[in-house]
Amino acid sequence: xxxxxxxxxxxxxxxxxxxxxxxxxxxxxxxxxxxxxxxxxxxxxxxxxxxxxxxxxxxxxxxxxxxxxxxxxxxxxxxxxxxxxxxxxxxxxxxxxxxxxxxxxxxxxxxxxxxxxxxxxxxxxxxxxxxxxxxxxxxxxxxxxxxxxxxxxxxxxxxxxxxxxxxxxxxxxxxxxxxxxxxxxxxxxx
Numbered sequence: 001x002x003x004x005x006x007x008x009x010x011x012x013x014x015x016x017x018x019x020x021x022x023x024x025x026x027x028x029x030x031x032x033x034x035x036x037x038x039x040x041x042x043x044x045x046x047x048x049x050x051x052x053x054x055x056x057x058x059x060x061x062x063x064x065x066x067x068x069x070x071x072x073x074x075x076x077x078x079x080x081x082x083x084x085x086x087x088x089x090x091x092x093x094x095x096x097x098x099x100x101x102x103x104x105x106x107x108x109x110x111x112x113x114x115x116x117x118x119x120x121x122x123x124x125x126x127x128x129x130x131x132x133x134x135x136x137x138x139x140x141x142x143x144x145x146x147x148x149x150x151x152x153x154x155x156x157x158x159x160x161x162x163x164x165x166x167x168x169x170x171x172x173x174x175x176x177x178x179x180x181x182x183x184x185x186x187x188x189x190x
Contacts, residue, residue: 002177003034003060007052007089008067008103012039015156023157024065026166031174036061044071045085053092063177064093065134067103069124070155073116082120083127090131099180101132101173109146110154132176139168 006012006024014022014037024035038051045068052064066089072082086102093100104121107114125133140149147154149161157165 001034002062002181003036004063004065004101004173004177005036005038005052005058005061006065006067007038007048008065009039009043009048009071010041010156011070011103012037012067013041014039014162015041016151017159017162021159021162023162023165023169026163027170027173030167030170033173033177039067042071043068044075044077045069045082045089046077049085049089049092052089061098063101063180064089064096064098065101065103065173066090069105069120070113070117073105073113073120074155079119079123083123086124086128090128099132099176101134101176102128104133104135104137106136106140107143107146108155109150111144113155114143134169134172136165136168139164 004024012022012024013019014025019025019037019039022037022039024037027033028035040047040051048066048068052066066086068086069082090100090102102124104124105117107117140146149157151158
């Protein structure tokens, strides 16, 4: 059975709500894919990568999902540093023979952050085209207005948005699991 270890910041953890309200918990309910929540509020990509790479590969984990970058933007981390940390996470996943999914940051209601989010998204698209990319932007639709999707800070989703994110991601992640399982089967048959 496939199991996805989800590493990230508050957007994985589901701040300001409990883990049961996270988008990954919703994916687990809908798709039946066990999703392990390793999200921690306030962490930048280096913190997330450090937690991921300090773990020995668990034989029960079949896939790794990484969501980070918003805190890097908010805390002023250099873009090159953030990208290098994600590359380390991807390399760890590759060496552990686990497919890697990178969640692209979405634009938010704190519009002053959106130019920086765009810069990060473009860099991720350029540097991580070889891994599976999960992009929630099609779910959100037009950039303005975004207020209905976020709590007072303009960055963290409402409970309803976390659920909507999960409903959107469930079939996409299910397809990713199936495609990587097919690839593994082909490799074993060669």
